[in-house]
Amino acid sequence: MEEKLLEIKNLRVRFVTERATADALNGVNLTIRKGESLGLVGESGAGKTTTALASLKLLPRGGQMLDGEIYFKGKDVMRMSKRELLDMRGHRISMIFQNPLTSLNPVFTVGEQIGMVLRQHKGLNKKQADEEAMRLLETVGIAGYRLNDYPNQFSGGMRQRVGIAAGIACNPELLIADEPTTALDVTIQAQILELMKRLQKEYSTSLLMITHNLGIISELCEKVAVMYAGRIIEYGTVREVFSDPRHPYTRGLLGALPKLEGDRDRLTAIPGTVANAQHLPEGCRFHPRCEHCTEECKKQQPEMVQVKEEHFVECFRGGKFDG
């Protein structure tokens, strides 16, 4: 087994605002090993981004970590010194954000936004950082002379490339990509994914791919973790989980995908709506939407059970349903 890079244990995060309290994460356990690429899937609001931001100790205003531990290479992130924390962010772990239109600072050139990482972590001076940033732009398919252009002079897809260039600038050990293609149109999505695939190979970086697109997971990842209402409800290799999904929610997700080959059935939608983080149901959080719900499910939180060597599911019935 490879070394554990990022290990999250029983993470619980609550957001408190004047109007409401929302339980975003309710005991997340997640491990990413060196060289591994893990897909984190789930609907909007399942807690994917919160998990990522918590790993960098960057929870937004109002977010409180109630419980749990986060280790990066065996070091407790919450107890890291300021220096260790700054070194981890951007250098060891870097993050690519969801919306390229809002995640670049409009009043600084793209060169500055790539260069700042290099100056901070690699100790380069302005000139060296510019040269390196130019090289990185070329790597992601943007002409180097555009270094001094501002974000508004680029299209969405190009801006995401800039974000990726900044993300790989310091050759991080872990790259967190938070729905990097959601805001882009389909052809650009394909280009960005192709680029990420290539870079991941070249740099042998571990990847945490956050998405609600199952296609992206099967393209880029070996492992997948399915998230629902702030918990990981199924985890395993992509091949295992996708071919033999055990959790009713995962089954629903896969059933909601149209098939291109073979007989076409009606798409099956998961009944009900996503659990509201402000009023989470008791017991298994999926039970109100589950067709196999039992009395036990309504009262108790199921434990993660192993169903195969590399396949775990958080369901009382271990994913064994009749028919």
Add this chain to the structure above:
Amino acid sequence: MYFRYILRRLGQTVIVLFFISILAFALIRIAPGNPARMMLPDTATEEQVHAKEMEMGLDKPLYIQYIKYIGGVLRGDLGTSASYQTSVGSIIADRFPATLLLTAATILVSLLISIPIGIIAGIRQGSMVDFLAMLFALIGQSMSTVWLAVMMIYIFSVKLNLLPALGMGGIKYLILPAITLGYPLAAQVTRMGRSGMIDVLREDYITATLAKGIPESRVYTKYAFKNALIPIVTVVGLQVGYFLGGAVVVETIFSWSGVGQLANQAVGNRDYALVQSLLLVIAAGFALVNLIVDLINAKIDPRITLE
């Protein structure tokens, strides 16, 4: 792009100044009172007044007077003041440095205080520092300048005998008028700095910058503040424009012989040449400052030149 932007803004400024010259010319003539009569003793006869009017060119039709005036302005001649009996240009040149000095001191004092307070209050929203900063701003924005001026004189000159109340001289004379004039501006800039920072800190790109491992202090002062700066530059620019036009109340209370005081007297004397040229010069100053503000903002945020 930037150069074309400058040209366009300069063109607009010239047009604005042309209309202001007409307005300034017309406004003082609409006001009741006859400058020829003001020049003469009370005992002057109608004939004497009429002769004086002819001498001053006031008998000619208005458009002729205007053309004569604007022709002079274009040649660099702002006319002759009836009350001072010397060229308007030299009077303004004489008074302008005092106003400039007061303006510079005011801006310096208020920005040195308000920008750090605004940034800190924005970062620590809801904290004690924030509360005190907002109190400081609330008082500054609600207090009348006249009352503040009088209180400053009462406390620092009369009671504590620390600073001179009136007149001009060394830096000591500058302190009270600069604080009086600067406090409301400082209050406004504090507020804008705070709300600007609060807005910017919510942006994705700030989280993204923090995620790059850039120290918080630098993220706030460099990467966030530059975004919060644009409305501040605009407001400060407008204020500089007003101050250059002479802060009439403050200059009068503190006997600061600047442009504001001059304008006040010129209107009282119905000194047509002085008033119309003074207004034009003040407007030109205002337009120039606005132009500079726009150019600074376009430098800060390159998206502005595209509009």
